[in-house]
Amino acid sequence: MLAYIGRRALLAIFTVWAISVLAFAIIQLPPGDYVTSYIAQMASMGSVVTDEEAQNLRIQYGLGRPIYVQYAKWMALISTGNFGMSMEWRRPVTEVIGERLWLTVVVSVAALILTWVLALPIGIYSAVRQYSVGDYLATFVGFIGLAVPNFLLALVLLYLGFVLFNAHIGGLFSPELQDAPWSTARVWDLLTHLPIPALILGLAGTAQQIRIMRANLLDELRKPYVVTARSKGQSEVRVILKYPVRVALNPFASTIGYTLPYIVSGSIIVSLVLGLPTVGPLLLKALIAQDMFLAGTIVLLLGVMTVIGTLISDILLVWVDPRIRLEET
């Protein structure tokens, strides 16, 4: 088990490294370097960057040196918590991102939880009552959920909310609490705003999980041990929940690793449509303004967050399923 977790952790470290290289590439791709665009930015604001200042910046970021030296310098700066300056906001990147990163985490986790809470009972129901009206309904909704890209779904819901209820369903906070400091009222406000974005984000995942759960459970229900349990006179609920569901749950759980990156990806676009104060709109703005330190940092942080989430789910999975422990050694 330790060997397995070790291997997973190693892979996670590699992944973080790969993401950091990609994020660095994103920072490097636009023409010109950070300092020239910084000088241009400052000049457009009416202030002047002295040659000495520019020189210092160049040394700090290792500009003009080979690309791997620049990468190493960037990593060194990041490890001290210095993510560089956002040119557009003229503030350190960490300050700009601030609580938006946590709100991204909150929205993604809420979507993940909702996916499970919905998929599990619906999947079980679809399998136990195979070919019933409810089963067909679940299959149909599932196909819709898979086929409709989540940003379109967000758009349609926004439109319906606007036309039918004349209400704006976007955002994570009520206007009066938008910039308020954290309080129980604000947390409650956040919780009441969460379900719609979480549902939109989680629908595709839910559809997929329902299909997986249904298929797994159908395989299990035909096995002799289920007949045995039933012939022993156990109640139907117990027959189903106690054994086959537990077995069917494992492959279901292992998909969590692929669901998380998908949800985080989706949250970027859905946030834009719904106007959620996550890092999504910030990333788009930064990319359009070519504010590359901000953009690169967001890509890096999102990647790292996803990797950590996946690692945690991997570890949980090993803990739950003894077969993985034995298989992978």
Place this chain on the structure above:
Amino acid sequence: MATLVLAGQEQRVFVASQWQLMWWRFCKHRVAVAGGVVVLAFYTIVLGADFLAYADPNASEAQRSLMPPQRVYWLDGWRFGPYVHGVTGARDPQTYKRVYRPDPTRKVPIRLFAEGFEYRLFGLIPTTRHLIGVDGGVDASRTIFLLGTDVQGRDLWSRLMYGTRVSLTIGLLGVTASLVLGVVLGGLSGFYGGVLDTVIQRTIEILRSIPTIPLWMGLAAALPRDWSILKVYFAITIIISLLGWTELARVVRGRFLAMREEDFVVSARLVGCTEMRTIFVHMVPSFMSHIIAATTLALPAMIVSETALSFLGLGLRPPAISWGVLLQQAQNVQTVAISPWLMIPAIPVILAVMAFNFLGDGLRDAADPYGR
């Protein structure tokens, strides 16, 4: 008698080729067949986009901005003769919004194979004929707008036709690129195994655990602004295929692994076939069908990716037309609430994704004729 018929049928199965078996199995899957028909229809639009469009997709006209879809009257009196009413536009003095009122006294008949703007059919034959159209020029009062117009007064139906062409070909090109990557890398991984296999598999795992959209956004935003439409088009294709190959590589690798020890492969090797011959003459044909199915299932993801990127303004940029570019106009709720027809381009996106998924599911089942 019954046994005789059965025997006949069985015999048919025994002598049928692999592709025939697959075809029969596929035909049993009604939903998949329906999906296939829809996909075919979409690609017909791709081929004949300029024939099906009746207005120049880039001809803008401030006088016809945000015109709602026109109602088509199918019967002229008691005879079949579709027509629309002429439309007069005026500015509302209070809201400054343009309002359009159909004028019931003026009938604008819709003609088949009418004259319109000049184009080259299939890129070859210069012609001015279009499937439908009206007599006379592009005068606002005498033109049809089946799906309404956008902010710049461009005809949505015609733009949708062109957008379909771009969106579906970009998906096709993207999937081809990822197919090449997937088959080569997955094949190497599965055929040789060992260290190479481990490296490729880990790479795939790493790529799959990265949230792709932020990455795509970064790469797409880094494309130079002054690139031509064509260059951006190919760059976007490459970006979306860069991460789409992993699933295909996994399928190919799995097939190679399963087949490496099969008798016919071993015997091919024993009689002295070169590796190239073993792979391409003996192994590839036997899992070709699986690859086709996997490709079909990979297409919708590509289409959605392009749509999402263009929707954000990071993918294709106007004057290029794609589903994503068209949907960009629907980004704002207020706009959509006033002109809901701007959401129409969402319908083909959903339809295409569903059709490809059903078709792919059917193909995947059919690819395994000896399966359940």
